[in-house]
Amino acid sequence: NEWQEDWVAFYARQRIQPQMDMVEQGSGDREARELWSALQLKIPDLFRDLDIVPALLHGDLWGGNVAEDSSGPIIFDPASFYGHSEYELAIAGMFGGFSPSFYSAYHRAVPRAPGFEARQQLYQLFHYLNHWNHFGSGYRGSSLSIMRNLTQ
Template structure:
């Protein structure tokens, strides 16, 4: 693996600095190279290449908006013994604090980037490029929320996209993995009610981070930085769901965001619905501890 990374980066030096940043999915560490520091994420799972290819594409897409900083992705390298590695820019980060308000402003700007492309008059149907407005929901490549792949096949309708390619996929996974019967029963009832959560709302595809919890945001000297994206073109409100669910964002962040993108009617109900995805995704990642939250959310939404 080391030889492949050296070859890809065209460096003779690849020395660990001792600065790590491992999470619950991947191992990560900073390395010195001939041209400065890089950060390398590793994963030994068979699906690592898919996961890192998706993250590479997501980081590149966010980078191209020129709105909020992300680490620049350099290359994805296969591990001969299994798995893969993602090499990216190394950024000295600290916990988000001083630049919280700026993050709210920049996140809103990222969410509005696609609509600005529409106003410029360009259009791309079911795809993304540097100059085009994206008029569908999805993404060009598979991205992963955690290590589970997301079906990003393009779709014209957001509600159908989210129901079929997010919630239904997670419910079926829980049914197969845990032989759970109650989740699919509740979902079969709830799916008919979901359109009412979006009545009167016109949703425009927005490039979203996709996994914006407090552990995936930070700041450096000059501003905020976000990382570990599971991006696709979706509903901008979705990014606020896991932010609200697990915390880590203060009032200044939300005030700045909602100043740029005011809350639409029914926001809280939709946020609760979006929480369902994260509960189900955590259930499928980490086990039955999230089953209760998943089921209680569905029951609450059915009332």
């Protein structure tokens, strides 16, 4: 990753753009390219008036990377970096999420800011694109759907 002045630039340039570059190299998907061009212009609006305090993130937090034993909860398979705390919840939402009590406790500690749902889609976009690049075009539809939703 290259240094970026803010989270919005980092996320667009260091997370989404490399995934889009791989989509382009792998499939040359014109619709994906056009949607990404439009979405790049809208991303800053999703963060308007939002004060992002960097948080250390697990980076791949979902039910398959969480367990519990007699000593308490265990998380594994991290892809850690510093970023926006909301990012942490995106992949969990793609794969069944966590219990309602988890989300209640989380949002007591980190309250939802306006635009949370749209940013969750943007954060899920990274994971859908990553899955498209690793596991094939079965993730294309979800990737394009998110981009369509966010560019409307």
